[in-house]
Amino acid sequence: MNLKNLEKRLTYLAANAIRDYRMIEDGDRIMVCLSGGKDSYGLLEVLRLLQARAPVRFELIAVNLDQKQPGWPEHVLPEYLDNLGVSFRILEQDTYSVVKRVLPEGKTMCSLCSRLRRGALYSAAAEMGVTKIALGHHRDDLIETLFLNMFYSAKLGTMPPKLRSKDGRHVVIRPLAYVPEKYLQRYADLREFPIIPCNLCGSQANLKRAEIKRMIQAWDAEDPKRLNMILRSMQNVRLSHLADTDQFDFESLRGKVASDMPDPVTGEQDPFVGLVKPLEEEPAL
Template sequence: MNDIADSTDMDVPALLRNAPSSVEFKKLRKRLLRQAREAIGDFGMLPADASQDNKPKWLVCLSGGKDSYTLLAVLIELKWRGLLPVDLVACNLDQAQPGFPAHILPQFFEENGIEHIIVREDTYSIVTDKIPAHRTYCSLCSRLRRGILYRVAREQGCEAIVLGHHRDDILETFFMNLFHGGRLASMPPKLINNEGDLLVLRPLAYAAESDIEKFSNGMRFPIIPCNLCGSQDGLQREEVKRMLQGWEKANPGRLGVMARALGHTRPSHLLDRSLYDFVNLRPAEGSSAGASGDAEEPCGASLAMTAKLFAAE
């Protein structure tokens, strides 16, 4: 990838002209661009025939939080560099929350010359009417929001809605499902909606939340806090987030290892009979003891412990 352009270069998109010029920030910016490119490529987010003459259209969803601002900035830079042949339309859904600063995002889009659409739908009243005050609003709020965004994407002729979920969100969802849902599942970087006519993409799937926060702070994005869901205490997701952050603090790099594990599953070493035919698994007649096969591997924890013991000697 070419070196990060100087902020004085007038060819740079307006959103990026005030980006910090420090070496550290340039490295961070490159890392986010590289990770987004990898996710887009690894999961085939672009159609095979996408080109500057044949560009799909993406609806980039902005909430006003650090993640969605960073997503938009990364996609705009990739497009500017000729690495993302896509037409981008930024979209904010104003959910009519009391005190929501409705002027911030339209002003941000206008100042930076970003094609956008603002949609106002009073989902706040629906959520607060249907859900008791002591219960979390997230599930219903998310379903309502997603349905509206699907409708807007169709109206705008988009083939995908693009969300700012990152690596840590994906890990949190995995542990939420593990602890509370009794299943191994998370947020895929790419999926298709139930109707089968729209993609849902997460290009920041490889990006760490800590990097996104540093990037957002450096860019001085006008953050809009969530006063509906985020203000509720005792959310199970927040408990999982604290747990994961504690693991990362005690063992730096732990979240990266766990994220890689989500891409390296072995159905034969789990318990899901729909993914692996355990019933008909039998030793082959005449096979030797040393023949290769899907043999049981040593536990990763025991391997790590053994390596640590030998390193100490």
């Protein structure tokens, strides 16, 4: 796929996600979080392409958080953004030292680093008066997170295409939610983005996310339609066909009560009280 066709595909997928989740509205002031990786570069360029042709007006401000990692090339992003003519701001916060001090050697740093980075970006967003915070997570990130949560946290959830922060002050959007990672890699290669590798967490070996990534890449190689089917399944959730009693009222689903059994609706004791034992772990085979 050449550059022109690839950009058409990227903007088509991003525009669909933006439309489906009403990510961008007229007059939005959008913070584009730029890390120096292929995904955030791709996000900025796709939004710039859409900005030129969108039926609504919105402003883009690229923001990078300099976490004071050793060897971080401070000049790369400012020079790149200056050449593009994009408004930008570089934040400086030594989260690197915090992470290295708090976590023992060999411990996965991604979670703590992400929380610190998110806090810094949210504070800057409030100060700058932005209405949306755009992140570069793509389709494969959403799918990887789904399986990470299932396999290692026993919960069913992922990164939503659009969300409100816990404090209610910010709206986060992921315009690349429909975009396969391989498209962004191809785009980065064709555009020759000045990629800055992460030396904090991205270089750690044997991360669980890397294991999941290998799994879904194998699935993609086996059947190119499979990952899109997984994405579509996240958009077609049937709570009554899962098993979460907090999300669906299973208790109200009652059959006909036998004549010789106390009716639970009348307030009499449920005939199963005392008979149900806590679920135990399955014995080892």
